Amino acid sequence: GAVVSxxxxxxxxxxxxxxxxxxxxxxxxxTTMFWYRQFPKQSLMLMATSNEGSKATYExxxxxxxxxxxxxxLTLSTLTVTSAHPEDSSFYICSAKDPLAKNIQYFGAxxxxxxx
Amino acid sequence: xxxxxxxxLSLVVHEGDTVTLNCSYExxxxxxxxxxxxxxxxxxxxxxxxxxxxxxxxxxxSSILDKKELFSILxxxxxxxxxxxxxLCAVGRSYNTDKLIFGTGTRLQVFP
Numbered sequence: 001g002a003v004v005s006x007x008x009x010x011x012x013x014x015x016x017x018x019x020x021x022x023x024x025x026x027x028x029x030x031t032t033m034f035w036y037r038q039f040p041k042q043s044l045m046l047m048a049t050s051n052e053g054s055k056a057t058y059e060x061x062x063x064x065x066x067x068x069x070x071x072x073x074l075t076l077s078t079l080t081v082t083s084a085h086p087e088d089s090s091f092y093i094c095s096a097k098d099p100l101a102k103n104i105q106y107f108g109a110x111x112x113x114x115x116x
Numbered sequence: 117x118x119x120x121x122x123x124x125l126s127l128v129v130h131e132g133d134t135v136t137l138n139c140s141y142e143x144x145x146x147x148x149x150x151x152x153x154x155x156x157x158x159x160x161x162x163x164x165x166x167x168x169x170x171x172x173x174x175x176x177x178s179s180i181l182d183k184k185e186l187f188s189i190l191x192x193x194x195x196x197x198x199x200x201x202x203x204l205c206a207v208g209r210s211y212n213t214d215k216l217i218f219g220t221g222t223r224l225q226v227f228p
Contacts, residue, residue, distance in 0.1 A: 043220045107158040
């Protein structure tokens with residue numbers, strides 16, 4: 001299957017700082033990427049859909065100014081958690097849709113964010 | 117409201133057992149159902165099902181979809197400790213084909 005790389009895998013930051021997470025499709029071009037949040041022992045919660053060259057589409061209840069998404073190229077999307085607070089601590093996973101495989105999303109390894 | 121429900125929530129078996137994981141859905145404009153395996157980190161793709169009654173098979177894993185009764189099952193035969201994971205079911209719709217609706221997952225633990 002297609003390969004999606006996510007970096008960093010783990011980050012600790014102080015409250016009030018911003019953290020950037022990168023998601024790259026390594027062997028295909030992804031016009032659409034997705035950002036999910038996952039709480040312990042729960043399923044994936046879609047936060048936003050990232051479209052190359054246009055603004056991201058956020059799910060209801062997700063703060064656009066809090067979670068900034070940029071999809072500047074066909075292989076890279078970034079999620080920036082701005083002014084992070086302890087309640088933002090979570091596991092964030094990105095995925096990318098392979099245009100040659102309808103509706104199959106390939107996932108990155110995830111980023112564990114801990115805000116002190 | 118669209119929803120995907122998986123059962124059981126968790127399952128504990130011994131190596132060699134056969135398990136069946138269930139996924140039922142109520143989703144408007146159904147297009148496809150996908151199964152993923154999530155170990156410690158990233159979910160990995162297993163199967164995508166779009167047609168009823170056609171079994172998909174990969175080694176000891178197989179899956180089938182029933183679009184009339186709105187469910188799918190994932191079978192794992194001769195389980196191994198490496199099968200221990202959370203198995204996620206997700207449904208895609210024919211409109212807004214980008215988004216997937218995920219179930220809460222089934223946590224499978226296989227003991228030697």
